[in-house]
Amino acid sequence: AGSEGAAVETAEDVKETVEEEAASVSFEAGDMCFGGMAATDLLNLERFGKQDPYIKVKIGDIKGKSSTKDNAGSDPTWGDEVLKLEGVSALLLRRAGVVRVEVWEDNVIKDKLIGSAELSVAPFMEAFAKGRRAPPTELQLTGKKGQPAGAVQLSAWLEAGSEGAAAETAEDLKEAEEEKDAPVLVESAPEEDVAATSPPPVDTTFKKGTLTFASMACSELLNLETFGKQDPYIKIRVGKLKAKTTTKDNAGANASWGEEQIAIDDLTREQLVEAGVVVVEAWEDNTLRDKLIGSVEVSAESLLEASDEGRPLGHQELAIATKKGKPAGKVEFTAWLEDAVVGIPATSPGPRTSVASFDHTVATADVSL
Numbered sequence: 001a002g003s004e005g006a007a008v009e010t011a012e013d014v015k016e017t018v019e020e021e022a023a024s025v026s027f028e029a030g031d032m033c034f035g036g037m038a039a040t041d042l043l044n045l046e047r048f049g050k051q052d053p054y055i056k057v058k059i060g061d062i063k064g065k066s067s068t069k070d071n072a073g074s075d076p077t078w079g080d081e082v083l084k085l086e087g088v089s090a091l092l093l094r095r096a097g098v099v100r101v102e103v104w105e106d107n108v109i110k111d112k113l114i115g116s117a118e119l120s121v122a123p124f125m126e127a128f129a130k131g132r133r134a135p136p137t138e139l140q141l142t143g144k145k146g147q148p149a150g151a152v153q154l155s156a157w158l159e160a161g162s163e164g165a166a167a168e169t170a171e172d173l174k175e176a177e178e179e180k181d182a183p184v185l186v187e188s189a190p191e192e193d194v195a196a197t198s199p200p201p202v203d204t205t206f207k208k209g210t211l212t213f214a215s216m217a218c219s220e221l222l223n224l225e226t227f228g229k230q231d232p233y234i235k236i237r238v239g240k241l242k243a244k245t246t247t248k249d250n251a252g253a254n255a256s257w258g259e260e261q262i263a264i265d266d267l268t269r270e271q272l273v274e275a276g277v278v279v280v281e282a283w284e285d286n287t288l289r290d291k292l293i294g295s296v297e298v299s300a301e302s303l304l305e306a307s308d309e310g311r312p313l314g315h316q317e318l319a320i321a322t323k324k325g326k327p328a329g330k331v332e333f334t335a336w337l338e339d340a341v342v343g344i345p346a347t348s349p350g351p352r353t354s355v356a357s358f359d360h361t362v363a364t365a366d367v368s369l
Contacts, residue, residue, distance in 0.1 A: 026125075026128075027093075027160065028160070029160070029161050030158060031085060031088060031158070032084070032088045032157075033157050034057060034154050035081070035083075035154070036136055037066060037078040037154045039076050041074055042073075042103060043074075043141075043149040043150055049071065050071040052107075053069055053072055053106070054066050054069065055104075055152065055154075057100065058100045059092060059096050059099050059121070062087065062088060062092070064083050066078055066081060066083050068106040070106075086161075097120065097334060098120055098315050100118055100119075100215075101139055103150070103152055114143070115142055115143050115149025117141050118139075124156055124157060127157070127158075133155065135155075136155040137156070138152070138153045139151065205307075206304060206307040206308060206337045206339045207269050208339070209267065209338045210263050210264065210265050210267065210337070210340065211278070211335065211336075212261055212262070212337075212338065213234075213243075213280075213333050213335050215332065215334040216262075217254075217255065218253075218329060218331050220254070221293055221328065222293050230253075231247050231249045231284060231285040231286075232255045232293065233285055234281065235280075235283055236262065236279065238267060238271060238272060238275045238300075239275040241267060243263060243264050244283075245260055245262055247285040269304065272303065273300060273304075276299075277299060278298045279296075280296050280331055280333070281295040282295070282320055282329065293320070293322070293328050293329065294320030294328025294329060296320045298316070298335070303335065303337055306336070306337075317331075318330065
């Protein structure tokens with residue numbers, strides 16, 4: 001060791017350090033890829049001949065679809081085809097919480113949805129951080145009316161783009177170190193440099209901003225319509241503040257609002273705490289007077305806790321009940337808080353903290369025999 005306290009480590013020590021560092025790499029931005037795609041026992045929507053299925057995936061506003069498998073019927077496979085969603089960020093993944101996977105029938109007049117399912121993004125972000133891919137998965141599809149619609153199989157993984165942190169696997173880094181046949185000199189950065197390069201922590205606690213609901217749907221709704229199908233809509237309430245969706249005419253007991261979002265603006269933390277809950281209601285749109293189908297309460301504390309931890313509440317599927325407590329169906333949604341005071345979304349993980357880097361210098365020695 002020199003006068004500056006430089007420590008000489010063996011190549012084996014460096015390998016262990018490299019493995020620990022590789023395991024902490026997080027996904028920031030890039031692409032989400034889907035391969036090994038296949039479907040089995042698909043619900044048949046074709047009256048004559050075999051249907052022509054394709055797969056569609058969606059994360060937030062980013063969408064992509066596979067090629068169409070003509071006359072593949074109920075058991076298509078996409079072989080080596082890879083479906084890629086470009087420009088995916090960690091913030092988008094955390095907000096969405098899930099990837100929506102749909103299988104469609106390619107039709108000349110209008111394509112028809114065979115079935116859909118949701119895939120959590122958490123395992124893929126975790127796998128990326130560890131320098132590996134998550135195992136293949138099989139999802140059970142559900143049709144528009146809630147009936148079983150077959151299954152879809154696929155593998156999904158994240159790839160860092162030019163703006164993201166490119167993750168090398170521990171194995172790659174091991175091989176690089178094995179090429180070095182000399183000890184490695186590690187010089188520690190002065191403590192004052194670390195402090196100088198580390199910005200102060202950003203307060204992402206929700207104070208005032210917007211409550212947003214998205215990916216909304218209802219199923220098995222209690223029927224309040226005497227003739228024909230009912231026309232449902234969803235309403236959310238925090239105290240006296242309200243927001244509601246469009247009405248789904250003749251949707252009956254099962255309605256979906258697709259990409260529609262509703263929001264309550266200028267909402268403060270104090271208002272949420274005082275209300276205690278966010279009330280989610282399903283209503284029947286009626287010419288004379290709208291009728292409440294059923295409602296459920298979402299804890300304001302759970303929303304604030306998720307927001308303060310830099311994540312959305314995530315996908316929820318909750319049973320709703322009538323005023324008299326009778327079962328009235330189910331409601332689904334994703335919700336999050338976006339702070340307007342600190343200038344960044346409350347669901348954002350915040351800026352990355354800079355970490356002082358270390359220079360690895362190879363030390364060589366002349367040995368006289």
